[in-house]
Amino acid sequence: MGASDVNLAELIGSRICHDLISPIGAINNGLELLEMVGAVQGPEMELISGSVGSAGARIRFFRVAFGAASDQPLGKTEIAELLNDIERAGRVRVRWNLTEPIPRKQVKLAFLALMCCESAMPLGGEVEVSTNGSGCQVVGTADKLNVDSDLWKSVSTGRISGNITPAQVQFALLPESAATMGRRVAVETSSTRVALRF
Numbered sequence: 001m002g003a004s005d006v007n008l009a010e011l012i013g014s015r016i017c018h019d020l021i022s023p024i025g026a027i028n029n030g031l032e033l034l035e036m037v038g039a040v041q042g043p044e045m046e047l048i049s050g051s052v053g054s055a056g057a058r059i060r061f062f063r064v065a066f067g068a069a070s071d072q073p074l075g076k077t078e079i080a081e082l083l084n085d086i087e088r089a090g091r092v093r094v095r096w097n098l099t100e101p102i103p104r105k106q107v108k109l110a111f112l113a114l115m116c117c118e119s120a121m122p123l124g125g126e127v128e129v130s131t132n133g134s135g136c137q138v139v140g141t142a143d144k145l146n147v148d149s150d151l152w153k154s155v156s157t158g159r160i161s162g163n164i165t166p167a168q169v170q171f172a173l174l175p176e177s178a179a180t181m182g183r184r185v186a187v188e189t190s191s192t193r194v195a196l197r198f
Contacts, residue, residue, distance in 0.1 A: 009173070013066030017059050024056045050089075057085030064104065065111035065170070069177075073101035091124030092117070092140075098131060106136060109178055113138035113185075113196040115170040116155065120145045120194055135183065137197040147189045155196065156187045174198075 031049050035041070060082055064074075076099055083094045094114065110129050117127045117140030125142025151171050154160045158175040178185050178198045186197040 007068070010066065010068040014063060014068045017063035017067055021056065021059050021063070024052060024059060028052050028056060053085065054089035057082065057089065061086050061111060064107055065115060066173070067108075069103075069105040069108040071103045071105060074104055074107050075101040079107060090118070092121055093124075093126045095126065095128045097129060098136070102136075105177075105181055109174065109181070109183075109198055110136055110138055112170045112174040112177060113198070114140075116152075116174060116196060117194055119167065119170070120147050120152075122146055132197050135198050137195060139193065139195045141193050143192065145189075145192060145194060147191075147194060149189065152187050152189050152194070155185050158184075 079096055083096055087093055114127050117138060121140060121142045123144055125140055127138060127140045129138050151168060155171055155175055160172040164172055175185050183198045188195040
């Protein structure tokens with residue numbers, strides 16, 4: 001995949017997320033109005049509200065991870081709120097240890113790396129994002145990891161096999177996106193820990 005393909009993929013990702021976030025926001029607003037007037041209550045309403053909230057959080061996360069990125073900084077508060085919304089719907093806890101705003105391009109790399117870690121944690125775990133000199137490191141830990149060694153190795157080499165699945169797309173996009181920023185991704189894996197540095 002060349003640089004122009006990555007840019008096209010980013011634009012498609014941005015467009016899809018942009019077009020979906022408005023109707024999901026409208027559904028959420030409608031649910032809040034129904035709750036305010038007491039029209040609908042009970043476990044059904046909680047299930048719908050939780051699902052809509054989860055979908056909205058995932059789309060906002062995907063917009064950063066898969067969408068077009070810039071040098072515009074994102075602050076810790078904005079990122080923390082987004083990650084907290086993601087955590088509520090999943091089994092992976094995320095600790096964002098970067099205190100200063102960082103460019104959206106770097107947040108994109110961190111989110112793609114987070115998705116790589118998440119894919120290795122079928123039973124849940126913890127991911128920590130911190131600085132590593134002039135770059136970032138994303139470290140995932142869990143009691144039991146499911147690591148596809150060939151897939152993880154391909155992140156550092158940048159050579160992804162042609163039979164990658166949609167659930168693994170982050171493994172292809174991370175090295176490509178890092179390369180456009182003049183960075184390489186270093187990977188370490190063990191039975192309980194995965195680390196990506198860029």
